[in-house]
Amino acid sequence: MSSVAAFQDLTDNLPDWVEAYRAYAAEGRVATYIPELAHAPQQALGITLHHKSGAVISAGDAGMPFTLQSISKVFTLLLALMDRGEKAVFEKVGMEPTGDVFNSMLKLELVQPGKPFNPLINAGAIVISSLIRGDSPEHKAERIVRFIRELAGDEGPSINEHVYRSEAETANRNRSLAYFLKDNKVLDEEVEPTLDVYFRQCAIEVTCAQVARMGLVLANDGADPFTGRELIPKRYVRIAKSFMVTCGMYNASGEFAIQVGIPAKSGVAGGILALVPGELGIGIIGPALNDKGNSTAGVHLLRLLSERYDWSMF
Numbered sequence: 134m135s136s137v138a139a140f141q142d143l144t145d146n147l148p149d150w151v152e153a154y155r156a157y158a159a160e161g162r163v164a165t166y167i168p169e170l171a172h173a174p175q176q177a178l179g180i181t182l183h184h185k186s187g188a189v190i191s192a193g194d195a196g197m198p199f200t201l202q203s204i205s206k207v208f209t210l211l212l213a214l215m216d217r218g219e220k221a222v223f224e225k226v227g228m229e230p231t232g233d234v235f236n237s238m239l240k241l242e243l244v245q246p247g248k249p250f251n252p253l254i255n256a257g258a259i260v261i262s263s264l265i266r267g268d269s270p271e272h273k274a275e276r277i278v279r280f281i282r283e284l285a286g287d288e289g290p291s292i293n294e295h296v297y298r299s300e301a302e303t304a305n306r307n308r309s310l311a312y313f314l315k316d317n318k319v320l321d322e323e324v325e326p327t328l329d330v331y332f333r334q335c336a337i338e339v340t341c342a343q344v345a346r347m348g349l350v351l352a353n354d355g356a357d358p359f360t361g362r363e364l365i366p367k368r369y370v371r372i373a374k375s376f377m378v379t380c381g382m383y384n385a386s387g388e389f390a391i392q393v394g395i396p397a398k399s400g401v402a403g404g405i406l407a408l409v410p411g412e413l414g415i416g417i418i419g420p421a422l423n424d425k426g427n428s429t430a431g432v433h434l435l436r437l438l439s440e441r442y443d444w445s446m447f
């Protein structure tokens with residue numbers, strides 16, 4: 134289907150599909166380990182698609198704000214690459230999927246030299262947060278927020294202080310990971326200031342439209358889709374997209390590659406950022422998560438769309 138025909142088809146059908154796919158929320162559960170996330174409505178489902186032509190389509194609860202959580206890891210990776218270069222970043226994190234859950238400690242002890250396997254698991258993302266340039270955690274987080282706003286083409290994204298504090302007060306697991314990394318001499322910065330950056334980046338609040346626009350920049354190899362200005366070097370976008378395919382959906386990334394076949398990154402608030410290279414960016418919110426921690430209705434919806442419009446890269 135040509136992209137013009139596909140957008141007409143989407144306009145005609147997307148609202149009905151979203152309403153029908155809400156039912157999949159019953160298969161999942163809203164995350165509660167960050168107490169503030171537990172308030173999200175189980176049945177919510179929203180999506181925005183932003184095509185490079187400028188066409189934008191939204192349906193369902195696309196206007197509902199949610200926090201980026203792990204989706205932020207793609208963007209801190211990009212910022213760290215822009216701040217420090219490829220060599221410095223990959224001295225600290227690897228390039229391989231783990232097959233373990235996103236907050237696992239297992240391989241940090243089992244596999245020498247104890248550096249995180251990739252930048253999209255929590256351990257890797259915590260190290261990446263320590264590489265962002267800035268004079269203080271607030272300054273580093275402010276630079277991340279500014280970067281997100283630039284890619285979203287919108288001044289809207291900002292830190293949700295309730296979610297930030299809620300995670301900071303309860304993050305025993307991430308604290309353990311960070312202390313472990315410090316002991317392994319992978320983390321050079323102090324633990325608490327590094328975690329402070331990490332919790333803030335996870336708590337950046339967005340909408341589906343903003344996420345779709347961020348995805349469109351990645352789909353466009355890092356150039357602003359409308360002015361052509363380079364926002365991110367193409368090489369770094371390629372690295373990020375490769376990680377999204379191999380690690381973006383945690384330990385369900387292989388299945389997602391087979392069923393959907395496009396770069397994507399999910400977050401524990403139920404968000405998904407996805408993109409069809411050269412074509413469009415996608416933002417989804419569906420707070421009920423499956424057993425791998427991905428939005429259950431969101432993944433089902435992406436599978437439907439990918440099959441219908443033949444999006445798979447493979």
Ligand SMILES: NC(=O)CC[C@H](N)C(=O)O
Nearest residue numbers: 202203235255335400401
């Ligand atoms: N999977 C996620 O989205 C994890 C992010 C969350 N802030 C955490 O560290 O646990």
